[in-house]
Amino acid sequence: xxxxxxxxxxxxxxxxxxxxxxxxxxxxxxxxxxxxxxxxxxxxxxxxxxxxxxxxxxxxxxxxxxxxxxxxxxxxxxxxxxxxxxxxxxxxxxxxxxxxxxxxxxxxxxx
Amino acid sequence: xxxxxxxxxxxxxxxxxxxxxxxxxxxxxxxxxxxxxxxxxxxxxxxxxxxxxxxxxxxxxxxxxxxxxxxxxxxxxxxxxxxxxxxxxxxxxxxxxxxxxxxxxxxxxxxxx
Numbered sequence: 001x002x003x004x005x006x007x008x009x010x011x012x013x014x015x016x017x018x019x020x021x022x023x024x025x026x027x028x029x030x031x032x033x034x035x036x037x038x039x040x041x042x043x044x045x046x047x048x049x050x051x052x053x054x055x056x057x058x059x060x061x062x063x064x065x066x067x068x069x070x071x072x073x074x075x076x077x078x079x080x081x082x083x084x085x086x087x088x089x090x091x092x093x094x095x096x097x098x099x100x101x102x103x104x105x106x107x108x109x110x111x
Numbered sequence: 112x113x114x115x116x117x118x119x120x121x122x123x124x125x126x127x128x129x130x131x132x133x134x135x136x137x138x139x140x141x142x143x144x145x146x147x148x149x150x151x152x153x154x155x156x157x158x159x160x161x162x163x164x165x166x167x168x169x170x171x172x173x174x175x176x177x178x179x180x181x182x183x184x185x186x187x188x189x190x191x192x193x194x195x196x197x198x199x200x201x202x203x204x205x206x207x208x209x210x211x212x213x214x215x216x217x218x219x220x221x222x223x224x
Contacts, residue, residue: 032211043115043201043215044154051211087154096167097142097205099213101154 002027002092006102013078013109021073021086021105029093033071035064036087038104044087078109113138115204115216123222129190132219136183136204142166143185144213145177148199157200160185192223 005024013019025033032051036044048057050066057064061082063074073086085106089099116135124130136143144167145157156169160179177187183204189196199220203213 031209034211034213036215041199041220043117043217046212046214049211089154091211096159096161097144097203097210097213098156098159098167098169099144099146099154099203100156101146103153 002090002095002100004088004090004100004102006086006088006105008105009103010106011108013075013107015079015109015111016077018074018076018078020075021088021107023071023073023088023102024069025071025088025090025102026069027090027092027100031091031093031095033066034089034091034099035062035071035073036089038085038087047086075107078107080109080111083107083109115202115214117200117202117216117219119219120217121220121222123224124192126192126194126223128192129188130192130221131186131188132200132202132221134185134187134202134204134216136185136202137206137214140204140206140214141183142205142207142210143179143183144203144205145185145187146201146203147171148201148218149197154201157187189221194223197221197223 035047038044048064085104089101144159159167179185199218
């Protein structure tokens, strides 16, 4: 059974204070690891898909990296508008398009 | 290009009733998946449809069902509603049979009283 664990559950940062969110996973044959951002009352917004260990992707202040057991979402010099819940999910080779999600990290960036 | 559209956005139902939620995927997308999101359990997979066939099913009781139409639009139905069915129901669409892109709608907030 695929499993995803995210840490920390909540993270408070000052504006400009860089940090990383962790996503640990076990999956029988990784097809892709997804990162999403979710604002309260809204659906998840797609950020990145990573496919293999060593891969990195960037978007504005966000950078996602992948190893064989973990993924990190690095946030550089965050702004208050980066406050949201960040979700990690995996898709296994035998799962169709099913995603298994972690519990998310709730990020709060204070000005 | 329009995104994933879910209707209605909000619903209030009484225990024992049934409810139908609708999802229109992104144009050209043929795979539709449904998820339930609650504060306690997070995002949990309900089922996936591709070309009008259910391809995958999560660990939910038979009260939860769905279908997909020839235009890829999908509906999910929950019968004999329970208080614990209160949740945000999310639909995700993917372009291909097997895809590493999945885009979510805004969800339907169901409250069971």
